[in-house]
Amino acid sequence: MATLDVALFMENEVLRRGLEDMLRSSSPVGIVRNCENFAEVETCVRSADCDVLIVSGSARARVGAIAAGGERRRPKILLFVDESDVRAPEVLADLPVDGYLDQRELSAESLSETLRRITVGDIPMPVALAKSLLAHVGGQSAPASRCAVSLTSRERQTLELLAEGLSNKQIGTRLGISQHGAKRLVTSVLLKLGSPNRTAAVMTALKTGIIDFSRSG
Structure with a gap:
């Protein structure tokens, strides 16, 4: 570095x-x-x-x-x-x-x-912050909005790993892909959710019910 x-x-x-x-x-x-x-x-x-x-x-x-x-x-x-x-x-x-x-x-x-x-x-993003985000917003999801954003299965997996506070390298390891591949997936998720950062992406997913995070963390 x-x-x-x-x-x-x-x-x-x-x-x-x-x-x-x-x-x-x-x-x-x-x-x-x-x-x-x-x-x-x-x-x-x-x-x-x-x-x-x-x-x-x-x-x-x-x-x-x-x-x-x-x-x-x-x-x-x-x-x-x-x-x-x-x-x-x-x-x-x-x-x-x-x-x-x-x-x-x-x-x-x-x-x-x-x-x-x-x-x-x-x-x-600290894991404690990610878990707190899940606990705070998890009950406010809106299932009717699930179709507003279309995510691939890989993007959904990536979103779940973002909620765990994992880095691009860690996401790549969990998904069995390169760090650059993970970075592309993260970028795609942020763009589709219209989110400026990972925290906002997790919040958007929780509030709109795009994905069920109940099994995360």
Whole structure:
């Protein structure tokens, strides 16, 4: 994996400083930028040097503005989530982020793996978040909408694996196909469901009753 330029945008100074130290000792990371306000984030994004922007807390309210800034190249956005997010995951569905990391699972290993996944096009999502999503929305499905979207059997399998929070590589292994083949299936599912990310895709499938997730997880 190429050396990464990573920026931090979070109001919790303890978390920010600890994460900064962890990132500086991570082999994939070359530069760590500490953004104390949104103006500094905008400067970082406009420079097109930032590869990954890590966001948490109230700073997430500005994620939409970052993603819609119109720059030719924006950083991948990694959102830190906590216990309150896992209890109410629906608020995350429409955020234009590229991955999630549960603060309770934070370690040098989990951070490095999440950065690796996000840079190869995966949208990492903690299993706890996926399961919470299933539990929260599972009873709100609408069977009458099942015919609104037509998925192939492979796409349905892929959707179930997305709900388990699996990466493209893991999906490929479970389906017996290549990682690139899995990525194509995931992209197809997101396009058919009109979803900006994996979380939104799972929510859409649950709400519309496209597929029965009762056996998942």
